[in-house]
Amino acid sequence: MNEKNMIEVHNLTKTFTAYKKGKGLAGTLKSLFKREAIHIEAVKDISFDIKPGEIIGYIGANGAGKSTTIKMMTGILNPTSGYVKVGDYIPYEKRQENAKHIGVVFGQKTQLWWDLPVGETFAILKEIYQVPDDFYASQMAYFDEIFELSEFMGQTVRTLSLGQRMRADLAASMLHNPKVLFLDEPTIGLDVMVKERIRKAIKDMNQRYGTTILLTTHDMSDIEELCHRIIIIDKGKLLYDGGIDTIRKEFGYERKIVFDLRYDDATLVEQTLETLIPSVDGCQPDNTTYQLSEGQLTVNFNRNQVGVSGIMNFVLSHFNVLDFSVQDMDIEAIVKRF
Ligand SMILES: Nc1ncnc2c1ncn2[C@@H]1O[C@H](COP(=O)(O)OP(=O)(O)OP(=O)(O)O)[C@@H](O)[C@H]1O
Ligand SMILES: [Mg+2]
Known part of the structure; x- marks a missing residue:
């Protein structure tokens, strides 16, 4: 292990095996005897190193393999091949030791005990992680300041709102100063x-x-604010590992405007878009794309080549616009462009 690395991921691969279920009762019965296996290659031969103190954005579209990678790094899953090292441990071999040095938050699913009051949760975590009294007190005071925990300290986890739950989960992951x-x-x-x-x-x-x-994260602002380096994966494979600056230089001009439209005939809207968008100043197929779906028109364009005002004028003068918002480049669009 290179002394300078906090995390090493080496040719990491995870293939899930799932079984197809036949259709209907006959199919179900048949699959009891003969099951057809399908293999899902969630993570394919990924390698990277992370130095102590780095904040890395690990990004990719839905199903790219991000959570699967994190599950191997935290010891929840075994790799099919390759290895992970976190500090001094192979996480899935020394799950308990590893757990003392790491903190984990899965935003989609709480790590906390559903039926316990938040206050008791922290008291138990203190014992599990053997957090000294004075450090515990200073951490709790700090969390209360930054996450305003006292607002819901007496409530059980199941009654928390999403935002409260996430604040509690984050505080819990940081309690033992991993x-x-x-x-x-x-x-x-x-x-x-x-x-x-x-x-x-x-x-x-x-x-x-x-x-x-x-x-x-799927939110580019998280990345912009926190990370100097990002790792992009797609369909389990590593696409990019490097500075955020390169991405910004290359894709920083991407803009997206989302319009809420009212219309009766989607085909008519599509036709208007198809025939008239090319007449907007600067618009070309390689710098402007659009999608219409369920009343929402999304226009992606290169701000350097196409004026925002040209697109706004066009849409406002041809359609009934209820609302709109201008957004920065999004991660899915960047992954597509790679
Ligand atoms: N336990 C499992 N059994 C079978 N397939 C799985 C399992 N867990 C994940 N997968 C599959 O592995 C692939 C990667 O899933 P993963 O959850 O790692 O994606 P992700 O990048 O975290 O996506 P998201 O942004 O939606 O959270 C997906 O195709 C998923 O369906
Ligand atoms: Mg995920």
Whole structure:
């Protein structure tokens, strides 16, 4: 192990085996005797190293293999081949030892005990991780300041709102001051204020203690604010590992406008778009694309070559627009462009 690496991922591969189920009762009965296996290659031959104190954005489209990678890094899953090393441990071989040095948040699913009050949860975690009294007190005071935990300390986890639950999950993952934090979509479904608070806490942990952090997210603002380096994976394979600057240089001009439209005839809207978009100043098939779906028109374009005003004027003068928003490049669009 290279002394300088906090995490090493080497030719990591995970293939899931699932079994096809036949159709109907006959099919179900048949598959009891003869099952047809399907193999899902969730992670394919991925390698990278992470140095202590880095904050890495681990990104990719839905189903790319991000959570599967994190599950191997945290010891929940065994790799099919290749290996992971976190600090001094192979996580899936020394799951308990590894757990003492890491913190984990799966945004889609709480790590906390559903039926326990939040306050008791922390008291139990203190015992599990053997957190000294004074450090516990200072951590709890800090969490209360940054996540406002006292607002819901007496409530059971099951009664928390999504934002409260995520704040509790994050605080729990940080309580024992782990060397490495794995955050799988820690800002999913949260409002702007809570997202901001969570980003601040992540940044703070990293600066105070030099915590190494691996973060997955579908929100480009999380990446922009927190990460200098990103790793992009697609269909289980590594696509890019490098600075955020390169991505910004290459894709920073991508813009997206989403319009909410009212119309009766989608075909008519499609026809208008197809015939008239090319007449908008600067618009070419290689710098402007659009999709119409369920009343929403999304236009992606290169801000350097196409003016926002040209697109706005065109859409406003041809369609009944209820609302619109201008957004930065999004991760899915970047992955597609690779
Ligand atoms: N236990 C499992 N059994 C079978 N297939 C699985 C299992 N877990 C994940 N997969 C499959 O592996 C692939 C990668 O899934 P994974 O959850 O790692 O994606 P992800 O990048 O985290 O996606 P998302 O952004 O939607 O969270 C998907 O095709 C998924 O269906
Ligand atoms: Mg996932």
